[in-house]
Every structure is written in structure tokens, then in C-alpha cells.
Amino acid sequence: MNNIVNITKALADDNRVRALMILAGHELCLCQIIELLNLAPSTVSRHMSILRRAGLVESRKENRWVYYSLPKGNIPSYVTDVLEWLRTALDKDVQIKKDRKRLKEIMKVDLEIICRRQMKS
Amino acid sequence: MNNIVNITKALADDNRVRALMILAGHELCLCQIIELLNLAPSTVSRHMSILRRAGLVESRKENRWVYYSLPKGNIPSYVTDVLEWLRTALDKDVQIKKDRKRLKEIMKVDLEIICRRQMKS
DNA sequence: AATATATTTCGTTATTTGGCCAAATATAGT
């Protein structure tokens, strides 16, 4: 039950749900997620660690960057199932569609530039 | 997205999840749910109204009692799907199994007696 | 009508959560 409620708690926040949805199909650097959500880096880092503790994302560190992705490999079915539920339920969602659009723009910009932009503000 | 996060927020609490799970297969009077969760009537009433606002339960009033049940009829698929996910994920859960056992005992007792017991304490 | 009963709403309190900034911790390049 802890596993499950950990998951529902992780999903009980708009920004975390948006972060999850935007990870569909590719991994993203933390700074790209920061850029999308438009929150302080520390805040987004915290959100992502909540998602990770719930088993809803994986992370890998490469050089200076941390990449997040949906979990692959040997995952409990309740994780894949709830992700599938979310994906289906929010596929047509207005906010999510906006996010997907904006992500396309973000992905055109070099990581270094995105990160540096965030240091200033 | 509001619909969905409303649901995940409703599910982000142990007692509400227990209440939902115990509703599988039959409707229950509020006082029976109170008895199971062992919380103040006002607290349980509040929990149930959160579940209802999220569309995860229905209620019907009969005489002095309010009966709650899982929603039937014309329900968005994201509701049935998330309920199915929960059911599967928690089917073998220790707490849930205990609850099912205890519910059997509770259901043997007459509603009036259960309610009256709660007034005293 | 008056009383008893079951549930809900209100007001309060303690805890949790989400946000930020500043400081700490990696990691890469000089």
C-alpha cells in the first residue's frame, strides 16, 4: 500500500504530472524540465526526486547533466499501468498539448544555453 | 488535467484508498466505513466527499443513512481505468486483506447498533 | 410538534507540502 500511495502522492501535483507527461518518448535533462515548468531549479529537482522515489522516473548522470526518463526494464506492472493510464487520460489535455509544443522549441536550443539562462535569473 | 489531478489527489491518502477498496462489490453505509477506518464521523464524511468530488464514488441517501458505492453507469473511462489499476495493485496488500476480513465482521452487525456505538465515543 | 439519530459543515489545531533562496556537492575544463 505504501508503494501505491507513494505513487498517487507523486501524481497529486500538476507540475509533477506535467513533467512526467513531457518525458514520454525521450529522456530530458533537468534544465529542460526546469525551462518547461518555469520554476526554480531547486524546486524542479525536488519534484523529480519525488517522482524517482515513487519509481515513476529514472535518472542518469552524464557529465554535468542529469537526464530523466520514464523507467525501462524490470518495472512492477503497477508502475507501467499507472503511466499508461495517465498517458491515455491526458493525451488530449490542453495544458499537455501546449507543453509538447513548447518542448519542441526547447529541444532546439543547446543545453548549455538553456542552463546558463537559468543561472542568471 | 484538473479532472485527473483531482483523482490523484483523492487517491493520495491511505484512508481514502482503504475506503475505496472496501467498496468493491457492494455499497456500504457511512457508519460502516467509519467503523472500519476508526476515525471521527466528520473526518470520514469529509474523506468520502473528496472521493465523490473526484468521481470515484457515488452516494445515495436512504432514510437516515447514506450509502456509498463505486460509480456505475455512464462513467468516464479514466475513472474505471484508475479504479481497475488500484484494485489490481492492492489485491494482495496486507492492510487491504485485513480490512476485508474486518469488514465481514462489521457487516454482520446491524447498522443501528454500529451507528449508536459511534455516538457514544 | 418534539425527540432521537445519522450525516455534514464549521472552526480550530497540527502537520505536510510547494515554493524560493542560499549554501553544499559533484563534475569539467583551465
Next chain:
DNA sequence: ACTATATTTGGCCAAATAACGAAATATATT
């Protein structure tokens, strides 16, 4: 080793949440 950069952690504040008891509401029963 030092500096710059990306992320995480700790400390703080404001807002949200879960719990309770008391009062209000709705529904029999007398």
C-alpha cells in the same frame, strides 16, 4: 588546484490538508 557550471540539500515561509469536537442539517419515530 582553481573556476565555472549543473544539480541537490537545507532552511524558511505561506498555503493546503487531515484530524477533531461542536454545532447545524436532514430524516424518522413518538
